[in-house]
Amino acid sequence: MNHKTIISLLALATGTVAAAQAHAKDVLLFNRIGPTKSELYVANADGSGEHKLIAGEGFDYAARFSEDGQWIVFTSERTAEHGGRGQSDIYRVRADGSALERLTDDPAVDDQAALSPDNRYVAFMSDRGSHRANIWVLDLQTRQLRNLTGAAPIQGDPTKPDGFYRPSWSPDGQWIAFTSDRNTEWKAHDKGVAWEHLQELSVYIVHPDGTGLKRLTGEGVTTGSPKWSADGKSIIAYQGETEVSWLSRVDQLSMKATSQIVSIDVATGATKELTSGAGVKLYPQFLPDGRFAYSTKSAQISGIMYSDGAKPFPSNLREPSWSKDGKQVVYEKISNLPLEQNTPLYSWNDKYEYRYTDVFPMFAKDGTLAFSNKDVDTSLVVSKADGSDKQLVFQSTTHCAKGKNPSGQCGDMIGVALTPSWFPDSKKLVFSFGGYWRTRDQNVANVKMINRDGTGVEDLTSTTSNTGFASVSPDGKQMVYRSWAKGDEGLRIMDLETRKVRVLTNDWDNVPGWSPATTGPSAGRIVFTRKQKDGNFDIFTIKSDGTGLLRVTNFPASDAHAVWSWDGKKIMWSSSEYGFKDEAALYDNSFQPYGQVWIMDPDGSHKEQMTNSRWEDSLPAFVPPAALNKGK
Structure with missing residues (x-):
């Protein structure tokens, strides 16, 4: 090989690497609320003889015995096969853990499976095709698949809740029971004052061919998990007031639910x-x-x-399902230990890599990432x-939202640090600190400024009211924030010099964000969430x-937590x-398990759903080129 050939090959290799780098996928960070580990166990009915159903690693849940006790069907997010957490399919396995088989393979959410008494069919929830939860039936012999609840006579009003869940076969295989919130209303908890939705479920039955739909339970309650x-x-089934659908899903509130x-x-x-x-x-x-048994x-x-x-079987377990003879039970054990920053997640869009982040991620112009570490103490x-190169800039637990109590401690006055926003020189940030969300009426909060090394903390707004969620203008001369006080609600703009x-x-406006663009249609615009008179939340933009x-969303369900892409184009x-x-x-x-990440143009056009998991996905941020150049 001569000298010219070597140079040519080196040039070709260099060009190939450069081309690969130029076409590398963009990275989308977002937060996910859900378990970080879920494993299936089988035990005797009294809890003895507990053992893992399947050896090795997996992310498995929603297991159910077949009628003859020979099979167990379940949902899995097996990351080695799927390229990241969040995408779920249906599997089955022998009750002894052998003969593992994947039954569905689709980017949609497939979950909550139940085998027919003869083991020929599996009914399950899937949102394939429409992003809405429906009951589907798969013929395991022919592999034919059909949407059981997708027919017009069964479907409800598409502008209202319209999901179908938890199928269960009758012993003779002639009926399938399920729950649905079809034709109910989008209602918030606490008599409509709050942001998170309730769910009003009823039990229905239908023949496997989709005929004979019959509603068994009435309105005003939530009734679930029929067997x-x-x-x-x-x-x-279980049954309670609709408020249970909110209280039960929040750890610190579930003790109030019945x-x-x-x-x-x-x-x-x-x-x-x-x-x-x-x-x-x-x-x-x-x-x-x-x-009967229950958990x-x-x-x-x-x-x-x-x-x-x-004797009760005390254990921190979820979703028990018993064999027909009642002698064995399969269930899942979960962990909510936080994921590592940048953990790969399943991507529903081939143009992007999806990765996990803690909450309220915000990039500086030099590529440095700031966020609130909710997984630790919301500092x-x-x-x-x-x-990598993580630095604690402001620790919430060493500061007090309302000053120290007589014993010199914060007590219940500890605040949280949220929504960092960078100055254009990448040297300073503003952030919110104090009591927010459900405690905002009782606690104070304000906007602070701080150097990126944690020095020079300075109050920008009053420490006797509740303000926060600040965003700095692209030139660093102003910031927008929200004020929360009787007679003083809404968005405010502060001149940071005067x-x-x-x-x-x-x-009733919240979480404003100043577009980082200095030219183009979004330049000088601020995005925010507004609560409408009917209790719905929508996204708006306004010039500074x-x-x-300009209202850019208008669906009857809530839209919120809006942020700009790093270039202000989305x-x-x-x-x-x-x-x-x-x-x-x-x-x-x-809190909002129905929440998924969406993207649109600044004028509200070209809306596209970016995530599609069964978990709560929110608070996204595209990684800018300056950050990618520092390494992902």
């Missing part, structure tokens, strides 16, 4: 309570000899309970885009001089447009 009796005459186990007469729809007393009771199932969550005894007074942290404040809006108000936000993917009461510590 049939051995004679097919009754269905067992649901009961009920039996429903299939012929008449008559409902009979089988349990009493406080506490959340879920996942009921009839057992032989007239017994509790955040009650005095948490775990599996039996109606005949058998302010800066790092590289991949989470500290003079002017009113931008006087409505108060003109040009708006990303969290939307509940397609509703819940499961019964809300079954989630753990998930």
